[in-house]
Amino acid sequence: MSDLDKAIAQLRACRPIPEAQVRELCHKARELLIEEGNVVTVAAPVTICGDIHGQFHDLMELFRVGGDPPDTNYLFMGDFVDRGFYSLESFLLLLCLKVRYPDRMTLIRGNHESRQITTVYGFYDECVRKYGSANVWRYCCDVFDYLALGAIVLGASNTLSPPNEHISSEDYADADIEIEVCNADGDIMSRFQRRDNEQRSPNGAGASAGSKTGPPGSGASGSSGGSTGNPTGAVLCVHGGLSPLIDTVDKIRLLDRKQEVPHEGAMCDLLWSDPDEIDGWGLSPRGAGFLFGADIVKVFNHRNDLSLIARAHQLVMEGFKEMFDASIVTVWSAPNYCYRCGNVAAVLELSEGGGGESILARSNGDVGRSDGGMRGVMMESDSAPKNGPARRYRVFQAAPQDSRGMPAKKPVADYFL
Amino acid sequence: MSRPASTTVPATGMGPPGHVTSAQEPYPSPAHLAAATTRHTQGRFTVTTRKLPISKSAPIAQMEARLGIPVPEMIFGDNVVSVAHEPTGWRIEFNAYDALDAVDKTDKNMLQVAYAKSWSASREQTSAGIKEVVKPYDWSYSTTYRGTTAPSPSSSTPSSPDQNTQNTTTTENNTKDIPQLAPVGPAADDPTRPAQQIPLELLKRRDPILFFDDVVLYESELDDNGISMLSVKTRVHEQRMLLLCRLFMRLDHVVARVRDTRVYVDFDTDDVIREYTVKEGSYDDLKKAFRMSGLTPDGVTVALRDGNKVAELLPIIDQTIEHVSLKS
Numbered sequence: 001m002s003d004l005d006k007a008i009a010q011l012r013a014c015r016p017i018p019e020a021q022v023r024e025l026c027h028k029a030r031e032l033l034i035e036e037g038n039v040v041t042v043a044a045p046v047t048i049c050g051d052i053h054g055q056f057h058d059l060m061e062l063f064r065v066g067g068d069p070p071d072t073n074y075l076f077m078g079d080f081v082d083r084g085f086y087s088l089e090s091f092l093l094l095l096c097l098k099v100r101y102p103d104r105m106t107l108i109r110g111n112h113e114s115r116q117i118t119t120v121y122g123f124y125d126e127c128v129r130k131y132g133s134a135n136v137w138r139y140c141c142d143v144f145d146y147l148a149l150g151a152i153v154l155g156a157s158n159t160l161s162p163p164n165e166h167i168s169s170e171d172y173a174d175a176d177i178e179i180e181v182c183n184a185d186g187d188i189m190s191r192f193q194r195r196d197n198e199q200r201s202p203n204g205a206g207a208s209a210g211s212k213t214g215p216p217g218s219g220a221s222g223s224s225g226g227s228t229g230n231p232t233g234a235v236l237c238v239h240g241g242l243s244p245l246i247d248t249v250d251k252i253r254l255l256d257r258k259q260e261v262p263h264e265g266a267m268c269d270l271l272w273s274d275p276d277e278i279d280g281w282g283l284s285p286r287g288a289g290f291l292f293g294a295d296i297v298k299v300f301n302h303r304n305d306l307s308l309i310a311r312a313h314q315l316v317m318e319g320f321k322e323m324f325d326a327s328i329v330t331v332w333s334a335p336n337y338c339y340r341c342g343n344v345a346a347v348l349e350l351s352e353g354g355g356g357e358s359i360l361a362r363s364n365g366d367v368g369r370s371d372g373g374m375r376g377v378m379m380e381s382d383s384a385p386k387n388g389p390a391r392r393y394r395v396f397q398a399a400p401q402d403s404r405g406m407p408a409k410k411p412v413a414d415y416f417l
Numbered sequence: 418m419s420r421p422a423s424t425t426v427p428a429t430g431m432g433p434p435g436h437v438t439s440a441q442e443p444y445p446s447p448a449h450l451a452a453a454t455t456r457h458t459q460g461r462f463t464v465t466t467r468k469l470p471i472s473k474s475a476p477i478a479q480m481e482a483r484l485g486i487p488v489p490e491m492i493f494g495d496n497v498v499s500v501a502h503e504p505t506g507w508r509i510e511f512n513a514y515d516a517l518d519a520v521d522k523t524d525k526n527m528l529q530v531a532y533a534k535s536w537s538a539s540r541e542q543t544s545a546g547i548k549e550v551v552k553p554y555d556w557s558y559s560t561t562y563r564g565t566t567a568p569s570p571s572s573s574t575p576s577s578p579d580q581n582t583q584n585t586t587t588t589e590n591n592t593k594d595i596p597q598l599a600p601v602g603p604a605a606d607d608p609t610r611p612a613q614q615i616p617l618e619l620l621k622r623r624d625p626i627l628f629f630d631d632v633v634l635y636e637s638e639l640d641d642n643g644i645s646m647l648s649v650k651t652r653v654h655e656q657r658m659l660l661l662c663r664l665f666m667r668l669d670h671v672v673a674r675v676r677d678t679r680v681y682v683d684f685d686t687d688d689v690i691r692e693y694t695v696k697e698g699s700y701d702d703l704k705k706a707f708r709m710s711g712l713t714p715d716g717v718t719v720a721l722r723d724g725n726k727v728a729e730l731l732p733i734i735d736q737t738i739e740h741v742s743l744k745s
Binding site (some may be wrong): 111112117119120121125128244263264265276278280281282283284286287288290291314315316317318336338340341342343411413414415417 | 469472477491528532533534539547552556620623629633640650715
């Protein structure tokens with residue numbers, strides 16, 4: 001067993017590894033990450049995860065539900081640390097897995113992977129408490145600076161593979177499922193077929209919402225009206241969202257990312273901005289930060305041959321939430337957030353396009369690859385959005401262990417005044 | 418993590434917490450609400466608390482539509498704390514909806530994050546076209562809420578769907594007969610002091626606590642710029658009880674606020690006192706005060722997160738005391 005495997009085993013048991021080993025790990029990780037571009041290319045199949053926030057036992061539950069690494073490929077969209085009690089173990093385990101299985105583990109940066117934020121929201125204190133000094137925090141922050149800013153998932157299929165071993169692939173061939181929601185045991189809770197032009201209403205669900213037929217958490221999916229076998233567009237993964245300074249994925253590639261997350265500029269926006277029900281761009285009432293509407297997402301996706309943007313950053317009670325005709329989805333992977341919200345979490349599974357249908361070479365986020373870049377995207381309202389990949393959301397709850405050392409459910413009586 | 422994703426989804430939601438089974442269960446069931454509710458009767462008063470997970474997308478969408486502002490990302494829309502006087506039907510309740518309804522929904526009291534100036538300055542060249550602030554409101558959720566006193570038209574909200582089952586006494590009573598809280602004047606013998614005050618000395622005694630609860634109504638991380646949290650604590654003793662509804666808001670490098678509503682009940686006399694205290698100070702002053710108290714820089718960081726410690730050091734800006742006698 002290599003040192004790295006030993007470290008993985010130790011961290012899986014939620015025991016921190018010695019400071020010297022952290023130092024070595026962070027050094028190796030940096031050497032690896034420095035070779036990655038700002039936007040990492042990832043081939044499906046892959047399981048996309050949102051915020052973890054130091055909820056170690058829930059991360060273990062995520063691996064149980066989504067499949068153990070390296071058997072399952074994972075893409076984590078940042079915010080590994082802060083808030084929870086085990087930021088250190090959670091981040092170091094993910095980092096070990098990254099170093100051990102670099103092609104099967106993708107980590108991108110969240111707004112909490114920053115010196116300034118971790119000083120305020122817990123990770124710094126945790127490192128000092130567990131090691132007696134801030135050295136480990138410093139090593140980790142140096143790694144943060146090298147984390148990629150985004151990822152492009154290529155080759156995602158528009159059909160799903162079976163969610164568990166009890167269902168045969170044959171049963172899946174004709175289903176033409178666009179969205180499937182499974183519980184932690186892999187049982188199907190709801191399925192939504194791809195809608196064709198006749199606007200059939202899958203499962204009879206969403207009757208209260210008119211013609212919209214999305215699953216829980218989705219703002220009505222199914223505008224992607226393609227037929228089985230068509231290639232899907234690429235999926236862009238980023239922690240926060242888009243930036244008015246970024247109109248193509250290539251512009252993300254040009255940023256100088258190896259620094260503390262700045263308060264301004266495109267890098268800041270990618271990690272901080274939020275989608276909202278507005279037209280175009282808007283300023284947050286807080287005086288810093290952008291909000292972007294459906295039109296922005298649709299133009300961006302079209303221009304970059306994307307079918308979907310996956311992002312994290314915002315707590316969603318159902319674990320995932322599709323917005324803007326399924327052109328963007330928020331994935332949230334910290335169940336019972338802060339040990340008291342009682343929310344469920346989810347991961348997004350994208351299948352591999354089988355039988356030569358995958359489109360690895362086709363969409364790589366380059367501008368106008370498919371249309372010569374000549375047509376104005378705003379004037380193409382008649383052209384359908386890219387056919388979205390089939391999406392399986394695995395929804396899970398907090399691990400029972402993660403209540404260890406937490407504030408008891410029954411509050412301790414005190415003589416407050 | 419930051420604000421919750423805006424919620425204009427169709428009315429679907431996952432099932433009750435602990436069991437994700439159905440796509441069509443947006444609200445907790447009445448049985449579920451009842452199971453999460455605790456009651457304690459002391460003297461002629463009944464104290465009720467209810468604690469449930471954060472609200473799902475559908476109730477949030479409805480709440481935001483009614484309120485006209487986005488709600489904090491951690492919104493405990495089903496949580497409630499109430500104190501009811503059975504003989505008269507007098508009642509005070511604390512719930513998230515009414516608390517958020519008392520948040521400024523205009524741009525008049527809008528704070529800005531510490532780096533807003535440098536942020537917008539750096540944007541002038543590149544994003545000049547984007548100037549419109551989306552939905553201005555007091556996003557720090559600095560509510561002036563002092564509780565909902567029954568009967569009042571705003572008290573039947575979606576945040577307490579079992580209002581009727583919860584307190585039948587209130588609805589049966591004629592609203593005109595119920596005594597109301599009224600401002601307390603100066604004492605006859607000493608005009609520098611109010612006629613009624615919460616007896617702190619009695620509350621400092623270590624009398625046995627017969628009932629205690631701590632209920633969060635909402636919390637926001639202010640996009641990782643601090644915290645805004647509204648919570649209600651209550652402790653009941655044989656002779657008296659105290660309820661504290663506290664707003665703790667800290668906007669990093671800008672300002673800290675504490676707004677305390679205390680409700681004191683004397684079970685012998687059926688006197689109720691409500692005291693509302695506003696405390697506020699600049700972040701820098703607060704930090705200085707913590708340093709002066711002997712804390713290390715790391716200790717200050719920890720203390721700034723603690724509403725109790727912050728409340729001790731912030732200066733009082735305003736205080737009002739009200740009183741009602743419910744003795745028949």
